[in-house]
Amino acid sequence: MKIAIIGGGPGGYVAAIRGAQLNAEVTLIEKEHIGGTCLNKGCIPTKVLLHAAGEFENVNKSLKDYGIMVTGAELDWDKLQKRKTIIVRKLVAGVDNLLKNNKITKIMGEGSFIDKNTIMVKADDGTQTIVDFDYAVIATGSKPVIIPIPGVNLPGVITSDEALSLDKIPSSMVIIGGGVIGAEFAAVYGTLGCKVTIIEMLPNIVANMDQDIVAPLKDRFKKKGIEIYTNTKVVSISESEEGLRVNTVSDDGEKSFAAEKVLLSIGRKPVTDNLALENIRVETNRGAVVVNKNMQTNIPNIYAIGDAIAGIMLAHVASAEGIVAVESIMNKKPSIDFKTIPYCVYTKPELAGVGLTEEQAIQKGYGVKTGVFPMQINGKAMIEAEQEGLVKYVTDGATGEVLGLHIAGPGATELIAEGALAVRLEATIDEITSTIHAHPTVAESLHEAAHAVHNNAIHIPK
Amino acid sequence: MAEFVLMPKMGLTMTEGLLTNWRKQEGDTVNKGDVLFDVETDKLTNEVEAKSSGVLRKILVSEETVKILVPVAVIGTADEDISELLKQAGGKAEEAVPEIKEEPKAEAVPAATKEGDRIKISPRAKKTAKDLNVDYSLVTGTGPAGAITEDDIKQFAEKPKTKISPTASVVAEQLNVDTDEIHKDTRIMKEDVVKYKLDENLAKYADPQEYRKPMSTMRKVIAKRMLESVQTSPSVSFNIKVDTTAMKQLRDDLKDNIKVSYTDILVKIVSMVLLNYPLLNSTVDGNEIITRNYVNMGVAVAVPAGLLVPVVKFSNAKGLKDISKEIKDLGERARTNRLTQDELTGGTFTVSNLGMFGIESFTPIINQPEVAILGVNAIIQEPVAVNGELVIKPMMNLSLTADHRVVDGAVAAEFMSKLKEYMEKPGLLLL
Numbered sequence: 001m002k003i004a005i006i007g008g009g010p011g012g013y014v015a016a017i018r019g020a021q022l023n024a025e026v027t028l029i030e031k032e033h034i035g036g037t038c039l040n041k042g043c044i045p046t047k048v049l050l051h052a053a054g055e056f057e058n059v060n061k062s063l064k065d066y067g068i069m070v071t072g073a074e075l076d077w078d079k080l081q082k083r084k085t086i087i088v089r090k091l092v093a094g095v096d097n098l099l100k101n102n103k104i105t106k107i108m109g110e111g112s113f114i115d116k117n118t119i120m121v122k123a124d125d126g127t128q129t130i131v132d133f134d135y136a137v138i139a140t141g142s143k144p145v146i147i148p149i150p151g152v153n154l155p156g157v158i159t160s161d162e163a164l165s166l167d168k169i170p171s172s173m174v175i176i177g178g179g180v181i182g183a184e185f186a187a188v189y190g191t192l193g194c195k196v197t198i199i200e201m202l203p204n205i206v207a208n209m210d211q212d213i214v215a216p217l218k219d220r221f222k223k224k225g226i227e228i229y230t231n232t233k234v235v236s237i238s239e240s241e242e243g244l245r246v247n248t249v250s251d252d253g254e255k256s257f258a259a260e261k262v263l264l265s266i267g268r269k270p271v272t273d274n275l276a277l278e279n280i281r282v283e284t285n286r287g288a289v290v291v292n293k294n295m296q297t298n299i300p301n302i303y304a305i306g307d308a309i310a311g312i313m314l315a316h317v318a319s320a321e322g323i324v325a326v327e328s329i330m331n332k333k334p335s336i337d338f339k340t341i342p343y344c345v346y347t348k349p350e351l352a353g354v355g356l357t358e359e360q361a362i363q364k365g366y367g368v369k370t371g372v373f374p375m376q377i378n379g380k381a382m383i384e385a386e387q388e389g390l391v392k393y394v395t396d397g398a399t400g401e402v403l404g405l406h407i408a409g410p411g412a413t414e415l416i417a418e419g420a421l422a423v424r425l426e427a428t429i430d431e432i433t434s435t436i437h438a439h440p441t442v443a444e445s446l447h448e449a450a451h452a453v454h455n456n457a458i459h460i461p462k
Numbered sequence: 463m464a465e466f467v468l469m470p471k472m473g474l475t476m477t478e479g480l481l482t483n484w485r486k487q488e489g490d491t492v493n494k495g496d497v498l499f500d501v502e503t504d505k506l507t508n509e510v511e512a513k514s515s516g517v518l519r520k521i522l523v524s525e526e527t528v529k530i531l532v533p534v535a536v537i538g539t540a541d542e543d544i545s546e547l548l549k550q551a552g553g554k555a556e557e558a559v560p561e562i563k564e565e566p567k568a569e570a571v572p573a574a575t576k577e578g579d580r581i582k583i584s585p586r587a588k589k590t591a592k593d594l595n596v597d598y599s600l601v602t603g604t605g606p607a608g609a610i611t612e613d614d615i616k617q618f619a620e621k622p623k624t625k626i627s628p629t630a631s632v633v634a635e636q637l638n639v640d641t642d643e644i645h646k647d648t649r650i651m652k653e654d655v656v657k658y659k660l661d662e663n664l665a666k667y668a669d670p671q672e673y674r675k676p677m678s679t680m681r682k683v684i685a686k687r688m689l690e691s692v693q694t695s696p697s698v699s700f701n702i703k704v705d706t707t708a709m710k711q712l713r714d715d716l717k718d719n720i721k722v723s724y725t726d727i728l729v730k731i732v733s734m735v736l737l738n739y740p741l742l743n744s745t746v747d748g749n750e751i752i753t754r755n756y757v758n759m760g761v762a763v764a765v766p767a768g769l770l771v772p773v774v775k776f777s778n779a780k781g782l783k784d785i786s787k788e789i790k791d792l793g794e795r796a797r798t799n800r801l802t803q804d805e806l807t808g809g810t811f812t813v814s815n816l817g818m819f820g821i822e823s824f825t826p827i828i829n830q831p832e833v834a835i836l837g838v839n840a841i842i843q844e845p846v847a848v849n850g851e852l853v854i855k856p857m858m859n860l861s862l863t864a865d866h867r868v869v870d871g872a873v874a875a876e877f878m879s880k881l882k883e884y885m886e887k888p889g890l891l892l893l
Binding site for chain 2: 396398400402427430431
């Protein structure tokens with residue numbers, strides 16, 4: 001069974017390795033870097049910067065409370081950039097090794113479909129390779145959306161791609177789009193001395209998550225001097241003495257913000273233009289490849305996954321979809337439960353959510369019961385000097401079913417796994433309360449939040 | 463540990479299945495997932511896979527219909543002692559029957575044993591329950607007055623517990639669903655329980671009933687005759703549309719004298735044309751074809767809950783007035799069941815008119831031992847091209863069925879063509 005995969009990001013390379021595990025003959029085609037956006041221009045580099053920003057903040061704030069007296073700490077941006085590059089390279093090399101280890105044929109170049117069993121790959125040096133396949137998986141990912149407003153092409157207007165490798169920390173930055181990516185960059189630059197302003201069109205930043213956990217983040221941003229303007233639409237970008245000026249309009253009227261750099265983080269759109277999909281008549285919808293629940297397109301031997309299908313644009317979802325696609329191709333019944341997708345924001349406090357938000361659960365008609373535990377009273381959070389945040393379990397009052405878990409606090413992105421598993425196993429809140437959680441941990445705040453659903457939390461005063 | 467292979471339950475309403483086509487023999491190695499045999503019900507045929515690996519030690523049922531959940535084979539290691547299981551199988555084969563009959567009661571029994579302060583259970587069964595760590599409040603009793611017996615406890619302990627998610631368990635309790643009834647290989651989730659309840663409710667709401675009634679004698683006769691006819695005559699259908707303007711005119715011309723129906727006119731015309739196409743008026747007898755110089759025209763009459771075909775004898779020799787009167791009389795007496803045997807036999811051709819119901823075409827079944835039958839359909843005002851112009855005409859479709867042993871296509875077609883000619887130009891009959 002010959003499987004050709006176009007795109008070597010978290011969707012493509014995971015699909016390739018799974019295919020090899022199932023004894024398929026796999027060819028992986030990648031036009032730029034193995035690891036895709038995630039390893040090279042997304043997940044990994046952003047988390048390196050966020051980690052550095054977090055450590056820098058600790059050095060300057062909380063270490064002295066522990067008697068660790070540090071003065072004159074500086075951030076060497078160049079060194080940080082180098083460190084980021086080293087980590088990215090190591091991880092890319094790691095994936096490369098995995099590909100070799102699994103005997104996957106890797107071809108560097110841009111792939112496009114000649115017919116429904118043939119791909120032509122054009123390398124940078126002009127060489128062309130023909131790849132025959134029985135099945136193909138499109139995993140070509142996405143790129144940042146550029147809003148078509150006046151001034152968007154001015155120098156200094158950047159996307160996440162450039163924001164990761166600026167040559168210095170800008171003095172000021174306006175971030176257009178207060179979603180996950182915008183919030184994370186605000187956290188990085190806002191911690192490192194840059195004056196950050198977030199402009200968001202919706203009534204809330206990080207609008208896709210439960211707003212009760214976004215509240216502590218908003219408070220932290222406020223304390224850092226990061227300004228947030230919601231319900232505000234950007235009309236144009238113009239030049240100014242500081243460099244750029246972002247002109248906005250809201251119910252409060254017109255406002256304009258000056259900044260050295262303007263970051264566009266309003267979303268990402270699929271990259272499918274150069275695949276010659278017309279040659280194989282694969283159906284797309286506004287650039288996104290259309291697939292069924294097995295990731296199969298309208299052409300039976302062509303599959304598509306990840307950002308290219310514009311579903312939930314997260315690396316772990318792309319990986320899961322990659323596995324579903326390849327398992328479907330190899331006639332194994334895939335069993336991934338997409339209700340368990342965790343959403344994570346690596347700011348401080350970290351945010352993480354899985355399942356339904358409280359609002360979504362109410363809208364679906366559940367008689368919702370929630371249990372909330374404030375991070376302030378958790379011992380471990382106090383020891384780690386990260387006390388802002390809360391844990392909220394959302395349950396169905398009628399049956400006790402765990403509908404969602406939402407956490408703001410230290411290690412939220414790690415702790416969310418408990419909620420994902422609960423949703424997967426259709427656990428009721430009783431299963432959480434009857435499971436012993438270690439002490440002292442931040443995780444026991446999940447236990448207490450579960451108890452709080454029935455007003456039984458031990459550590460919350462009545 | 464050796465286990466039984468059971469006749470699976472492959473649907474909510476399945477009570478038994480026909481086991482066929484064993485793929486393995488006694489002594490063969492079986493891997494989990496291997497196809498063992500087929501099961502047929504009146505709804506579907508499925509392959510049944512082995513749920514465990516081992517050696518197929520004994521086939522208890524090779525090719526017969528058995529009730530669901532009856533043991534049909536034993537899979538175990540090559541040399542372990544399976545005599546206990548075989549003994550059980552001997553008993554279980556009969557037990558499976560009462561299990562089905564008791565299913566409707568099963569819901570009531572645990573409720574009875576739970577609601578009361580005392581659960582009816584024998585002291586011996588209680589001890590067994592303690593030893594085997596069984597919560598006997600969950601066990602269905604099959605003893606006297608629903609009491610729990612030692613065997614009930616033992617069987618419950620052996621039963622593999624169906625995997626079920628915690629939420630599904632809660633929902634099942636709230637919806638009063640017996641999760642043992644949900645047959646799923648993987649963990650039962652909330653949606654499985656909900657779907658089961660919806661199916662159950664739908665069945666209750668639809669309240670499906672079947673009614674059985676013995677056939678009346680007339681119905682038995684019709685059924686027998688129709689089946690025999692279709693099995694005897696290789697039939698071909700022919701359709702032709704006739705302009706009924708002339709026939710209508712004929713009716714109008716005669717109406718002061720006598721009111722004739724289209725059927726009456728048709729009987730007269732068909733009888734005359736048949737004399738020129740004797741094959742359509744014949745009977746097959748072995749290797750001989752009997753043709754006639756007369757026509758006995760059967761006229762199909764719908765009667766309450768059935769059909770009768772009284773015969774107008776020698777319709778070729780009768781005038782239209784007599785034919786009309788006779789058909790009226792026969793029809794009336796047919797509907798009131800006052801026809802003589804003689805009036806129902808001897809037909810050589812049949813006419814069947816469904817036009818009054820708006821039927822445009824149908825394929826009537828030949829009335830044996832005749833070889834053809836003419837179906838008459840509704841008169842419909844239709845646009846017709848006449849000399850390149852669109853005209854609305856009262857068109858009637860004639861549907862002939864003819865037995866191809868005797869009547870070839872061209873013969874039938876010519877007959878129909880002639881019939882049409884005479885119907886559209888009845889003056890020709892005066893020649």
